[in-house]
Amino acid sequence: MAQEHKQPRKSSESEEQVEEATASTDAVTERKEQLDEDIDAILDEIDDVLETNAEDFVKSFIQKGGQ
Amino acid sequence: MSVRRIMGTETEFGISVQGQPHANPMVASTRLVNAYASAALHVRRARWDFEEESPLRDARGFDMSRDVADASQLTDEDMGLANVILTNGARLYVDHAHPEYSTPECTNPLDVVRWDKAGEQVALDACRFASVSGEPDIVLYKNNTDNKGASYGAHENYLMKRSTPFGEIVRHLTPFFVSRQVVCGAGRVGIGQDGREHGFQVSQRADYFEVEVGLETTLKRPIINTRDEPHADPEKYRRLHVIIGDANLSEVSTFLKVGTTALVLDMIEDRFIQSDLTVTRAVASLRAVSHDPTLTHLLERPDGQTLTAVELQWEYFNLAKKYVDQKYGDDADDQTLQVMARWESVLNRLERDPMECAQELDWVAKLKLLQSYRDRDGLDWDDAKLHLIDLQYADLRPEKGLYHRLVRLGRMERLLDETTITAAMHEPPEDTRAYFRGRCLDKYPDSIAAASWDSVIFDLPGHDSLQRVPTIDPRRGTKAHVGELIDSSDTALALFSALTR
Numbered sequence: 001m002a003q004e005h006k007q008p009r010k011s012s013e014s015e016e017q018v019e020e021a022t023a024s025t026d027a028v029t030e031r032k033e034q035l036d037e038d039i040d041a042i043l044d045e046i047d048d049v050l051e052t053n054a055e056d057f058v059k060s061f062i063q064k065g066g067q
Numbered sequence: 068m069s070v071r072r073i074m075g076t077e078t079e080f081g082i083s084v085q086g087q088p089h090a091n092p093m094v095a096s097t098r099l100v101n102a103y104a105s106a107a108l109h110v111r112r113a114r115w116d117f118e119e120e121s122p123l124r125d126a127r128g129f130d131m132s133r134d135v136a137d138a139s140q141l142t143d144e145d146m147g148l149a150n151v152i153l154t155n156g157a158r159l160y161v162d163h164a165h166p167e168y169s170t171p172e173c174t175n176p177l178d179v180v181r182w183d184k185a186g187e188q189v190a191l192d193a194c195r196f197a198s199v200s201g202e203p204d205i206v207l208y209k210n211n212t213d214n215k216g217a218s219y220g221a222h223e224n225y226l227m228k229r230s231t232p233f234g235e236i237v238r239h240l241t242p243f244f245v246s247r248q249v250v251c252g253a254g255r256v257g258i259g260q261d262g263r264e265h266g267f268q269v270s271q272r273a274d275y276f277e278v279e280v281g282l283e284t285t286l287k288r289p290i291i292n293t294r295d296e297p298h299a300d301p302e303k304y305r306r307l308h309v310i311i312g313d314a315n316l317s318e319v320s321t322f323l324k325v326g327t328t329a330l331v332l333d334m335i336e337d338r339f340i341q342s343d344l345t346v347t348r349a350v351a352s353l354r355a356v357s358h359d360p361t362l363t364h365l366l367e368r369p370d371g372q373t374l375t376a377v378e379l380q381w382e383y384f385n386l387a388k389k390y391v392d393q394k395y396g397d398d399a400d401d402q403t404l405q406v407m408a409r410w411e412s413v414l415n416r417l418e419r420d421p422m423e424c425a426q427e428l429d430w431v432a433k434l435k436l437l438q439s440y441r442d443r444d445g446l447d448w449d450d451a452k453l454h455l456i457d458l459q460y461a462d463l464r465p466e467k468g469l470y471h472r473l474v475r476l477g478r479m480e481r482l483l484d485e486t487t488i489t490a491a492m493h494e495p496p497e498d499t500r501a502y503f504r505g506r507c508l509d510k511y512p513d514s515i516a517a518a519s520w521d522s523v524i525f526d527l528p529g530h531d532s533l534q535r536v537p538t539i540d541p542r543r544g545t546k547a548h549v550g551e552l553i554d555s556s557d558t559a560l561a562l563f564s565a566l567t568r
Contacts, residue, residue: 039439042476046436049467050459054451060088061458063212064164066079066219067284067310 069395069403070329071175073226073299073499073541076183076321078314079165079219080190081208081461092164093148095205099166100149100159102197103189107153152518154493154509156501157182159189163285165219166190166207171501172520172541175402176326178496180318181483185491187316191463192492209314210461211271212255214262214454218275220284221314223325225307226299226541231336236307237280237291239335242344243328243383244290244311245353246376248273249362249417250410251324253313254430256437256448256457258358265448266358267437269430271313273357279349284310290349298520299541307332311353316461316470318482319427323413326406330387339390344382345369360434362421377417384410426480432473433460503544506553507562514559527560534563 051057082099084090150160156171168186173179190207198204212218227236248270255271258264268274281289294308309328315321334340346352346366355364356376365373374382384407391399391407416423425435437453440446446453462468465475473479495505500520507523508515516526516533520541525534538544556562 040443042436042473042478043439043443045476046456046469046472049469049472050452051455051467054455058214058451058454058458061081061083061213062088062215063081063217063219064092065217065285066163066165067222 069333069391069400070326070406071400071402072329072332073172073174074179074325074329075170075172075224076179076186076325077167077169077220077222077224078183078186078190078209079162079167079221080463081210081213081219082165083206083208085204085206087203090203093161096161096164096166097149098202099190099193099197099205099207100151100161102199103159103193104149104151106196107189107192152504152508153189154495154505155182155185155491156495156499156505157186157189159193163219166193171495171505172499173496173501174498176322176329176406177402177482179325180321181488181491182496183321184318184483184488187463188488188492191465194463206467207463208458208461209316209463210253210458211314212257212262212275214255214257214457216261218260218272218288220272220310221312222284223309223312223328225309225329225332226297227305227307227332228336229297229301229303229305231305233293233305235335235338236332239340239344240331241279241290241349242346242379243331244309245346245349245356245366246379246383247324247327248313248353248357248430249376249380250327250413250428251312251315251320252357252428252430253315253320253461254433254457256453262454267360267434267448268357269360270357272311273354276311276350276353284308290353300539313429314461315429316468317427317429317432317479319409319480320429322482323406323409326402327383327387327410330391330403330406331383334386334390337390337394340386342382342386343369344379346379360421360430362417377414380410380414384414426478429460429470432470432479433457436460436469436473497546497550498542500538500541500544502546503538503549503553506549507559510553511559511562525559525563527563529560536563536566 082092082095084095148161152158158169160167168190170179170182170186173182187209194205194207211221252269253271255268258266258268260274276288276290278287278289280291280293281287282293283289284292288310290311292308292310295305297304297306312324315324345368347369352366362375362377365375366379367373388407391403413424413427421431422435424431437456440453440456456469459467460469465471470479474481495501504518504523508518514525514527515523517524521537521539523536523538525536527534552565553562556565
């Protein structure tokens with residue numbers, strides 16, 4: 001009996017573990033997607049303020065040396 | 068003393084006249100400083116008093132001859148360049164071809180952050196005041212290079228005991244400076260002085276350092292600068308002039324830069340460091356650490372052992388931990404504990420994955436942004452857009468600067484709120500002589516003929532000659548010393564009479 005009890009418990013345990021593992025994989029995927037979306041949103045915002053002609057801008061940023 | 072000592076920063080801003088890349092930067096810088104002086108200050112402008120300046124004095128004990136000095140080293144000759152002292156005790160002026168802001172003397176890292184950030188606001192206001200109709204806009208950048216060969220500085224100053232042998236400072240500070248960039252570097256796109264190689268590096272300044280010890284700041288830049296001009300009693304003090312740092316926008320970067328350096332200086336003064344942390348070929352090592360954002364480059368010790376820059380920082384951290392425990396125990400002050408906690412946390416994460424510091428450290432924040440662009444748009448390191456992002460990160464304008472964008476998006480951790488920083492544009496620190504200087508300029512602007520770090524010169528009715536009040540001790544002239552006296556003196560004459568009674 002003890003064993004019969006143990007078996008299902010074990011299997012339910014491992015099912016739980018599998019569920020947990022799946023859930024955490026889902027969470028990671030979700031978090032990663034969330035992060036990617038976040039980064040995309042940030043880049044979109046940055047795109048809006050970046051100087052338009054990067055090449056000209058970089059070329060014309062000329063400084064005299066200082067200390 | 069812990070992280071507390073008399074210290075401050077100086078920032079030379081990159082300057083660009085919109086639509087005129089070849090505009091004379093001295094003229095533009097002068098326009099900015101004058102615009103700020105006339106718009107933000109009272110009627111009469113106090114002149115900077117150069118009497119106590121001696122930029123050719125060398126910490127090793129000799130003076131460099133004026134004849135052999137390069138013209139760019141002669142900062143004490145008033146060349147008619149704009150130069151103004153602010154009511155917060157700071158100095159705003161034109162140095163070489165850049166507008167420069169020096170914070171007032173502060174006593175702790177958080178105050179340095181506060182008055183350093185206030186300097187960005189002052190510089191930004193100067194741009195706004197200078198933008199009058201008919202004149203092109205001027206934009207300032209808090210960075211250190213144009214990636215075409217020119218570099219300009221962001222210096223730190225620390226008051227030290229004269230009795231500490233300079234050799235000890237060189238010995239224990241050089242390895243610290245080689246490695247601290249992993250914490251306080253500002254990040255740069257481009258390798259080599261003129262950026263001819265493509266890639267990202269940790270520090271803005273590393274490629275511009277050529278020798279280990281020396282007096283120069285504009286050519287053959289040394290890791291340890293020997294300029295010795297204490298602006299305090301030279302018998303008791305030296306001022307350690309640190310020229311190797313990057314200009315930081317991140318508050319955490321500045322806090323750790325100044326806080327950890329102050330701790331190491333405290334240990335050096337106390338002769339606490341017994342071990343030899345020397346790494347071989349300091350200049351080459353400095354660059355190699357900067358060129359490796361994975362932080363895996365191995366530094367070499369004279370005995371052949373190797374370690375990473377983060378591991379070398381751990382050595383200093385562990386010494387500092389032992390030192391603070393032994394010397395202060397439970398009495399350690401709050402900021403010392405904060406510096407230690409943040410330093411430890413940042414080193415832990417830098418070791419695991421530098422990207423975990425993207426919300427705190429300039430170079431990591433910048434690298435993360437650049438990497439995201441590379442991933443999204445498939446850009447190579449030579450792409451102009453990545454160079455643009457590097458430059459625009461440092462744009463002081465809140466609407467254009469990418470650091471400011473990241474702050475607004477909640478992507479950068481802050482230590483201070485905006486109100487505190489804005490107040491510091493006008494108010495001096497209360498616990499140094501900057502308090503006396505700032506309050507006098509605020510309350511008696513018409514009676515101040517000139518001022519400098521170590522004096523305020525009054526022009527008083529009934530006195531034929533100017534009256535110089537020396538402020539040679541940076542720890543005197545505080546609110547506790549003169550606050551009530553200034554409050555109760557309606558005129559500069561009343562104050563002067565009370566002071567000289």
